[in-house]
Amino acid sequence: MxxxxxxxxxxxxxxxxxxxxxxxxxxxxxxxxxxxxxxxxxxxxxxxxxxxxxxxxxxxxxxxxxxxxxxxxxxxxxxxxxxxxxxxxxxxxxxxxxxxxxxxxxxxxxxxxxxxxxxxxxxxxxxxxxxxxxxxxxxxxxxxxxxxxxxxxxxxxxxxxxxxxxxxxxxxxxxxxxxxxxxxxxxxxxxxxxxxxxxxxxxxxxxxxxxxxxxxxxxxxxxxxxxxxxxxKHLDGLCHVYIDRHADPRKAEEIAFNAKCFRYGICGAMETLLVDEAVAGDLLPAMLARFAAAEVELRGCERTRELAGESGVQGVLAADEQDWYSEYLGPILSVKVVAGLDEAIDHINHYGSHHTDAIVTEHLTHSRRFLAEVDSSSVMVNAATCFADGAQYGLGAEIGISTDKLHVRGPxxxxxxxxxxxxxxxxxxxxx
Amino acid sequence: MxxxxxxxxxxxxxxxxxxxxxxxxxxxxxxxxxxxxxxxxxxxxxxxxxxxxxxxxxxxxxxxxxxxxxxxxxxxxxxxxxxxxxxxxxxxxxxxxxxxxxxxxxxxxxxxxxxxxxxxxxxxxxxxxxxxxxxxxxxxxxxxxxxxxxxxxxxxxxxxxxxxxxxxxxxxxxxxxxxxxxxxxxxxxxxxxxxxxxxxxxxxxxxxxxxxxxxxxxxxxxxxxxxxxxxxKHLDGLCHVYIDRHADPRKAEEIAFNAKCFRYGICGAMETLLVDEAVAGDLLPAMLARFAAAEVELRGCERTRELAGESGVQGVLAADEQDWYSEYLGPILSVKVVAGLDEAIDHINHYGSHHTDAIVTEHLTHSRRFLAEVDSSSVMVNAATCFADGAQYGLGAEIGISTDKLHVRGPxxxxxxxxxxxxxxxxxxxxx
Known part of the structure; x- marks a missing residue:
């Protein structure tokens, strides 16, 4: 032309x-x-x-x-x-x-x-x-x-x-x-x-x-x-990591940290961390401290802020409804303690962008339910959401990541x- | 509601x-x-x-x-x-x-x-x-x-x-x-x-x-x-049957007749018959006579009308450019004599609706080229276009026949x- x-x-x-x-x-x-x-x-x-x-x-x-x-x-x-x-x-x-x-x-x-x-x-x-x-x-x-x-x-x-x-x-x-x-x-x-x-x-x-x-x-x-x-279309990546009560603590911390901090600007970056209340007290304080040390701004639910306060992590802001809808694409993370697997799945399907979401668990049935019930283009078990990428998936190259459901979904x-x-x-x- | x-x-x-x-x-x-x-x-x-x-x-x-x-x-x-x-x-x-x-x-x-x-x-x-x-x-x-x-x-x-x-x-x-x-x-x-x-x-x-x-x-x-x-979407079915120079004459006649006359109103019905000039003289007169006997109105190219005249088939009208674009959904058929496989493929890709098109041939390479090069949701070899249907394809049931290319094409x-x-x-x- x-x-x-x-x-x-x-x-x-x-x-x-x-x-x-x-x-x-x-x-x-x-x-x-x-x-x-x-x-x-x-x-x-x-x-x-x-x-x-x-x-x-x-x-x-x-x-x-x-x-x-x-x-x-x-x-x-x-x-x-x-x-x-x-x-x-x-x-x-x-x-x-x-x-x-x-x-x-x-x-x-x-x-x-x-x-x-x-x-x-x-x-x-x-x-x-x-x-x-x-x-x-x-x-x-x-x-x-x-x-x-x-x-x-x-x-x-x-x-x-x-x-x-x-x-x-x-x-x-x-x-x-x-x-x-x-x-x-x-x-x-x-x-x-x-x-x-x-x-x-x-x-x-x-x-x-x-x-x-x-x-x-x-x-x-x-x-x-x-x-x-x-x-x-290639729209938002509002990705979640859910730490199940049956998670391996070491994997939980590494995956959550990597999902957020591998690169803030990619669509597979975690924006919201969900933690089962049964393990929040044990796992969340160390995780919050590590994010804070990496200068990630934290916005938590009430329980998250309580746990932060008890363990001396400073500056965890109060998350509001809008935070659960936000793709920050930057060093900000919202954190919510949930009652368990059902609430986690409901939260992800309701607030998420159906891009990429992960569970950390050693429980077989929990992993199977998460895979089947989370309605996202990529659903992961014990892996960081930042793997959502055509090259990582073995496609050789990608032209984008589809957030549509018809024809092609994901990379x-x-x-x-x-x-x-x-x-x-x-x-x-x-x-x- | x-x-x-x-x-x-x-x-x-x-x-x-x-x-x-x-x-x-x-x-x-x-x-x-x-x-x-x-x-x-x-x-x-x-x-x-x-x-x-x-x-x-x-x-x-x-x-x-x-x-x-x-x-x-x-x-x-x-x-x-x-x-x-x-x-x-x-x-x-x-x-x-x-x-x-x-x-x-x-x-x-x-x-x-x-x-x-x-x-x-x-x-x-x-x-x-x-x-x-x-x-x-x-x-x-x-x-x-x-x-x-x-x-x-x-x-x-x-x-x-x-x-x-x-x-x-x-x-x-x-x-x-x-x-x-x-x-x-x-x-x-x-x-x-x-x-x-x-x-x-x-x-x-x-x-x-x-x-x-x-x-x-x-x-x-x-x-x-x-x-x-x-x-x-489920739009037009402007379907073609192409009779190749290597067609089995009996199959050619039966498939063409069935493709048109099985049911006029279905989207898999043939609307245009294409015949290789090398066999048009041998095959077309009997085919035209059979369509005429079934009270199918015929609209032919110049060569088709010549052959009809020579063999005494009456009333073949002159097809115009618009006929090649027409889905009649009724007892009307346009007929064109073409120079061979290339012209047939070009005609189908240009005038057709990319729904269902068939070749009648015993020539392996011609069948392979037709399958690869005709850009339609169903491409058939030695079968009548009226087979285009979910039940016939073994899908059990169909909700329509997609004329789109994305997501799902055909039944x-x-x-x-x-x-x-x-x-x-x-x-x-x-x-x-």
């Missing part, structure tokens, strides 16, 4: 639609591409990135320069930066995806019916995927690689802050696709900063099969609200970018 | 939201219900229907009476009617669903990661399902049975024509649920004819996880357009009413 930054809204929309039509055409060709051909394209793109190191860094300098002038926050500037280490990571990511088994064409559950018809389900590409994301330029490569591997055409709309970097990466992708003999429209980067492009993309139902937004809550909610195409890897059709094999079968 | 037919729009909306809240609560209880308990409810509902035969027929008489006065078309009156045969079918349907294996709780793909974490996926209920349908009262039972078996709560909104019948069926369901000790809100029938109820249901995102509309295209499109909840049985969550089993695992 050629730049249309100066064009009117109608021109931008028309250009996005044309982009969609080209993607649809490319998707038809990809449907009959071989595994070898798609893998060759991934290798060629990696090779192009390697050759283009200096020009990628130069293009990125332009974005950083503009970001500095615009006064972007340090965290955003850091995400935007493309250094050798990050280029290495992009190249390694392409290699990881190349090495994954091809998800396309496999047939499951092929069964012969009584009348001799054989019926099964074949995994196929979704078709055309639209991805809308914010400042990290590496998403351009990660998303393109996963979509291409799964036989999809993809339309990428990155953040305006990364305009030059994304354009330079897009050149590498285009050269790699050409080398492998795949259509240029397999991966298209919308290179206009005009916001009308997003509106046009998320309503191009004729050409785009699914939209995946990656970014903050407001971006995702706006897109989900306005899209006329199905959206795979989205290659399989989430595919669908299954029925195949029916007969020998002249007719219905009577 | 008590009737609110006289109430204002706001009251109706409030009542639907209250209905959603009750359903959400019931869904939490269902999540921990046993297979035996859900099966007992299905058996009890069947028993209630058996006992209530006479009152069901009496209630249905009220609907039929009103329909007659309102001048409903014969086809609609037929759908509305509830006689002993149809009550038998509802009872048999409950038994079929009861006998299906419980989809809930099964764990797939449990694998041990290098760090010892075991990660797998557990099948769980979706939660709360909203079903909006038109006049057939039997849908009330079929939909309730499938949703209940899969551990979901369901809110049913039937057509106003079937108001009394649906209320009588709802009473049987309620009694059966009570007998099995499941919450009354497991199955709720919205018994107001106020259209505002539909609007409220399809936007109750807090309480409803998915909407399944069953009915005509306009109903489905309106709901998909206005819903803020994911919708599983939707129990599995389509479930989702999968990740389960992660550790032994004190933390990330470093």
């Amino acid at each position: 050629t730049a249309a930054t100066q064009a009117g809204k109608t021109d931008v929309a028309a250009e996005v639609v044309a982009c969609g039509a080209r993607a649809r055409h490319a998707a038809r060709i990809l449907r009959s591409s071989s595994t070898a051909q798609r893998n060759a394209a991934l290798a060629a793109i990696a090779h192009q990135l390697e050759s283009a190191r200096e020009s990628l860094k130069a293009a990125n300098q332009g974005d950083l320069e503009r970001g500095r002038r615009a006064g972007l926050a340090d965290a955003l500037m850091d995400r935007l930066a493309l250094d050798d280490r990050r280029i290495d990571a992009m190249i390694a990511g392409l290699e990881t995806v190349r090495a994954l088994p091809d998800p396309i064409g496999g047939v499951d559950e092929l069964r012969r019916q009584a009348n001799g018809l054989e019926i099964g389900r074949m995994r196929t590409p979704l078709g055309v995927i639209g991805i809308i994301y914010e400042s990290r330029p590496n998403v351009t490569i990660d998303a393109a690689a996963l979509c291409l591997k799964a036989g999809n055409a993809v339309i990428l709309r990155g953040g305006s802050e990364a305009f030059d970097s994304n354009r330079a990466i897009a050149d590498c992708i285009a050269a790699g696709l050409a080398e492998a003999g795949l259509p240029a429209a397999t991966v298209q980067v919308i290179d206009t900063t005009d916001r009308a492009a997003v509106g046009a993309l998320i309503t191009a139902d004729e050409y785009v099969d699914v939209i995946i937004p990656r970014g903050g809550r407001s971006l995702i909610e706006r897109i989900a609200g306005e899209a006329t195409i199905p959206v795979i 989205v890897g290659l399989e989430g970018l595919t669908t299954r059709k029925y195949i029916v094999l007969g020998d002249g079968h007719v219905r009577s | 008590t009737a609110a037919t006289q109430a204002g729009k706001t009251d109706v909306a409030a009542e639907v939201v209250a209905c959603g809240a009750r359903a959400r609560h019931a869904a939490r209880i269902l999540r921990s219900s046993s297979t035996a308990q859900r099966n007992a409810a299905l058996a009890a509902i069947a028993h209630q229907l058996e006992s209530a035969r006479e009152s069901l027929k009496a209630a249905n008489q009220g609907d039929l009476e009103r329909g007659r006065r309102a001048g409903l078309a014969d086809a609609l009156m037929d759908r509305l009617a509830l006689d002993d045969r149809r009550i038998d079918a509802m009872i048999a349907g409950l038994e079929t669903v009861r006998a299906l294996p419980d989809p809930i709780g099964g764990v797939d793909e449990l694998r041990r990661q290098a760090n010892g974490l075991e990660i797998g996926r557990m099948r769980t209920p979706l939660g709360v399902i909203g079903i909006i349908y038109e006049s057939r009262p039997n849908v009330t039972i079929d939909a309730a049975a499938l949703c209940l078996k899969a551990g979901n709560a369901v809110i049913l909104r039937g057509g106003s024509e079937a108001f009394d019948s649906n209320r009588a069926i709802a009473d049987c369901i309620a009694a059966g649920l009570a007998e099995a000790g499941l919450p009354a809100a497991t199955v709720q029938v919205i018994d107001t004819t106020d259209r505002a109820a539909v609007g409220a249901l399809i936007t109750a995102d807090e309480y409803v996880d998915v909407i399944i509309p069953r009915g005509g295209r306009s109903l489905i499109e309106r709901i998909a357009g206005e819903a803020t909840i994911p919708v599983i 939707v049985g129990l599995e389509g009413l479930t989702t999968r969550k990740y389960i992660v089993l550790g032994d004190g695992h933390v990330r470093s």
